[in-house]
Amino acid sequence: xxxxxxxxxxxxxxxxxxxxxxxxxxxxxxxxxxxxxxxxxxxxxxxxxxxxxxxxxxxxxxxxxxxxxxxxxxxxxxxxxxxxxxxxxxxxxxxxxxxxxxxxxxxxxxxxxxxxxxxxxxxxxxxxxxxxxxxxxxxxxxxxxxxxxxxxxxxxxxxxxxxxxxxxxxxxxxxxxxxxxxxxxxxxxxxxxxxxxxxxxxxxxxxxxxxxxxxxxxxxxxxxxxxxxxxxxxxxxxxxxxxxxxxxxxxxxxxxxxxxxxxxxxxxxxxxxxxxxxxxxxxxxxxxxxxxxxxxxxxxxxxxxxxxxxxxxxxxxxxxxxxxxxxxxxxxxxxxxxxxxxx
Amino acid sequence: xxxxxxxxxxxxxxxxxxxxxxxxxxxxxxxxxxxxxxxxxxxxxxxxxxxxxxxxxxxxxxxxxxxxxxxxxxxxxxxxxxxxxxxxxxxxxxxxxxxxxxxxxxxxxxxxxxxxxxxxxxxxxxxxxxxxxxxxxxxxxxxxxxxxxxxxxxxxxxxxxxxxxxxxxxxxxxxxxxxxxxxxxxxxxxxxxxxxxxxxxxxxxxxxxxxxxxxxxxxxxxxxxxxxxxxxxxxxxxxxxxxxxxxxxxxxxxxxxxxxxxxxxxxxxxxxxxxxxxxxxxxxxxxxxxxxxxxxxxxxxxxxxxxxxxxxxxxxxxxxxxxxxxxxxxxxxxxxxxxxxxx
Numbered sequence: 001x002x003x004x005x006x007x008x009x010x011x012x013x014x015x016x017x018x019x020x021x022x023x024x025x026x027x028x029x030x031x032x033x034x035x036x037x038x039x040x041x042x043x044x045x046x047x048x049x050x051x052x053x054x055x056x057x058x059x060x061x062x063x064x065x066x067x068x069x070x071x072x073x074x075x076x077x078x079x080x081x082x083x084x085x086x087x088x089x090x091x092x093x094x095x096x097x098x099x100x101x102x103x104x105x106x107x108x109x110x111x112x113x114x115x116x117x118x119x120x121x122x123x124x125x126x127x128x129x130x131x132x133x134x135x136x137x138x139x140x141x142x143x144x145x146x147x148x149x150x151x152x153x154x155x156x157x158x159x160x161x162x163x164x165x166x167x168x169x170x171x172x173x174x175x176x177x178x179x180x181x182x183x184x185x186x187x188x189x190x191x192x193x194x195x196x197x198x199x200x201x202x203x204x205x206x207x208x209x210x211x212x213x214x215x216x217x218x219x220x221x222x223x224x225x226x227x228x229x230x231x232x233x234x235x236x237x238x239x240x241x242x243x244x245x246x247x248x249x250x251x252x253x254x255x256x257x258x259x260x261x262x263x264x265x266x267x268x269x270x271x272x273x274x275x276x277x278x279x280x281x282x283x284x285x286x287x288x289x290x291x292x293x294x295x296x297x298x299x300x301x302x303x304x305x306x307x308x309x310x311x312x313x314x315x316x317x318x319x320x321x322x323x324x325x326x327x328x329x330x331x332x333x334x335x336x337x338x339x340x341x342x343x
Numbered sequence: 344x345x346x347x348x349x350x351x352x353x354x355x356x357x358x359x360x361x362x363x364x365x366x367x368x369x370x371x372x373x374x375x376x377x378x379x380x381x382x383x384x385x386x387x388x389x390x391x392x393x394x395x396x397x398x399x400x401x402x403x404x405x406x407x408x409x410x411x412x413x414x415x416x417x418x419x420x421x422x423x424x425x426x427x428x429x430x431x432x433x434x435x436x437x438x439x440x441x442x443x444x445x446x447x448x449x450x451x452x453x454x455x456x457x458x459x460x461x462x463x464x465x466x467x468x469x470x471x472x473x474x475x476x477x478x479x480x481x482x483x484x485x486x487x488x489x490x491x492x493x494x495x496x497x498x499x500x501x502x503x504x505x506x507x508x509x510x511x512x513x514x515x516x517x518x519x520x521x522x523x524x525x526x527x528x529x530x531x532x533x534x535x536x537x538x539x540x541x542x543x544x545x546x547x548x549x550x551x552x553x554x555x556x557x558x559x560x561x562x563x564x565x566x567x568x569x570x571x572x573x574x575x576x577x578x579x580x581x582x583x584x585x586x587x588x589x590x591x592x593x594x595x596x597x598x599x600x601x602x603x604x605x606x607x608x609x610x611x612x613x614x615x616x617x618x619x620x621x622x623x624x625x626x627x628x629x630x631x632x633x634x635x636x637x638x639x640x641x642x643x644x645x646x647x648x649x650x651x652x653x654x655x656x657x658x659x660x661x662x663x664x665x666x667x668x669x670x671x672x673x674x675x676x677x678x679x680x681x682x683x684x685x686x
Binding site for chain 1: 479480481493495496527528529530536537538559560561562563564565573575576577579580581582583584585586587588589590591592594595596599600602603605608609610611612613614615616617619620
């Protein structure tokens with residue numbers, strides 16, 4: 001049986017091309033039916049063209065009409081309020097109504113989060129939904145970092161909920177047995193950190209999870225933890241700093257490798273190795289960031305997503321939906337809320 | 344005339360070897376006299392051996408006796424209190440007494456900061472001294488990030504002072520004309536950020552500096568700003584996240600490039616290009632982190648510093664001292680403290 005996923009056709013920087021090609025890829029490789037949400041008049045001919053080019057006649061792709069789209073630079077709250085027929089809103093409504101199992105967009109992150117919170121609402125027991133980054137590590141296993149969606153000035157209780165949600169996601173979707181959960185701080189000892197982490201530490205310690213204690217920035221990439229929890233301001237800075245450094249490394253490497261003919265020949269011989277290397281670090285392989293804590297499945301991809309990234313986002317949405325993570329989070333939240341008995 | 348610099352001979356992970364070799368390098372390449380601070384009985388024969396090996400007879404290197412050293416894993420406050428004759432304390436006392444123009448250590452960062460604050464004290468008008476990271480960018484110019492020394496739970500006023508100090512450092516030592524100063528946040532608009540950045544924004548805006556407004560994590564490496572100001576918790580996470588990612592990239596690249604014989608040959612041909620690439624991103628080229636806001640010059644290097652990093656640290660200490668940054672910071676602080684008149 002196919003899983004129904006709604007895809008915001010107008011999300012990415014180069015929309016709708018990557019979305020249409022990503023939907024085609026997804027339908028060929030995964031057990032999904034994709035609902036392309038956007039202006040039908042634009043999408044219909046482009047989809048036909050891409051299908052024709054790929055020599056395909058039938059694929060489980062439907063087009064769902066939405067007349068508006070939210071731009072990357074639009075202010076989230078304003079866009080959500082004023083555009084009642086945006087592709088994001090229409091797609092997320094389909095999730096709420098049960099017409100699809102999940103929604104994926106590569107659009108404006110702030111708008112996606114705001115729309116999801118408004119249309120789907122939060123799971124019971126969750127004060128603030130969190131955006132999750134799935135990052136590569138040196139062990140080959142991913143690291144789950146949350147919140148990266150900018151829940152700023154978090155309370156200790158928020159971090160506690162992020163820990164529960166992140167752990168459940170790592171366990172159910174990424175199939176990591178007994179995920180190791182760390183609290184992002186600036187030193188390993190319990191006393192190290194700021195007011196927030198020092199207050200959150202005992203809350204995380206008493207959760208029924210495999211709590212490592214404090215971890216540091218470098219632990220995001222070295223595989224020492226499966227799940228790392230932090231305030232959204234910190235997570236956002238860590239993520240964007242990483243993006244900036246990755247770009248600097250890429251540009252410097254390219255420049256060095258094209259500086260002399262010998263280096264160029266060397267680079268040519270190592271081409272496959274470079275592609276492996278890139279693939280290992282490429283976020284498009286990870287397929288976007290799940291939004292945890294809303295009543296439904298919502299995946300937010302990077303604005304620069306290509307067709308492969310879109311396909312992987314659809315895959316993540318399908319896996320998220322199938323794993324029944326939300327029901328489990330709800331259950332864990334109730335458990336976490338129950339006061340610990342002394343008997 | 345030679346500039347006198349005290350060097351903690353027992354700081355780095357592999358001390359005192361990198362320190363001794365770094366001091367020799369520095370004395371050969373720079374106009375400095377190095378005072379190696381540590382246990383004389385250990386240092387004397389090692390220095391003689393290294394001098395002999397390099398075929399040298401006379402260099403302006405002195406050994407200054409200090410009987411104790413502070414380990415990397417020691418708790419800063421405790422170590423500073425209990426070890427009255429540590430190499431850090433002896434070296435910093437020389438700065439206070441005017442026997443040397445500056446001090447450099449590759450030891451325990453927390454202990455170095457605590458000792459410097461205790462022995463030297465803060466400059467008038469400075470509430471919290473800040474540790475500065477000098478980072479590479481895609482334009483080739485460095486970016487000054489502060490605080491990375493973990494002044495956690497900063498007040499808006501602290502960020503204001505960091506901005507003044509960082510700007511002055513960029514101008515005086517790095518010779519950047521009219522440095523562009525950014526406030527590290529999660530979006531460019533003034534309204535984006537957390538409580539701290541939103542309150543700090545107007546304070547930075549009214550300073551007589553070239554204030555860019557908010558910048559994001561990726562701007563640390565793309566050359567969009569010369570100076571970036573943040574709370575020490577954030578700066579520390581950003582720095583350690585970068586370290587972790589850089590290591591992951593290095594390891595992945597190495598693994599990919601040794602996976603097949605063709606890739607190995609390619610890597611061999613590109614060896615010079617790789618060395619250029621590494622050098623460009625290598626923190627040892629930047630020579631350690633200046634501590635700004637104390638009465639004196641103190642540079643803290645990475646624990647993994649090699650001889651080149653030590654030499655560069657000594658160079659930075661000498662440049663810092665020569666530029667007269669502290670007198671200028673003191674002056675700016677007084678200006679910044681003067682209330683803005685309405686007339």
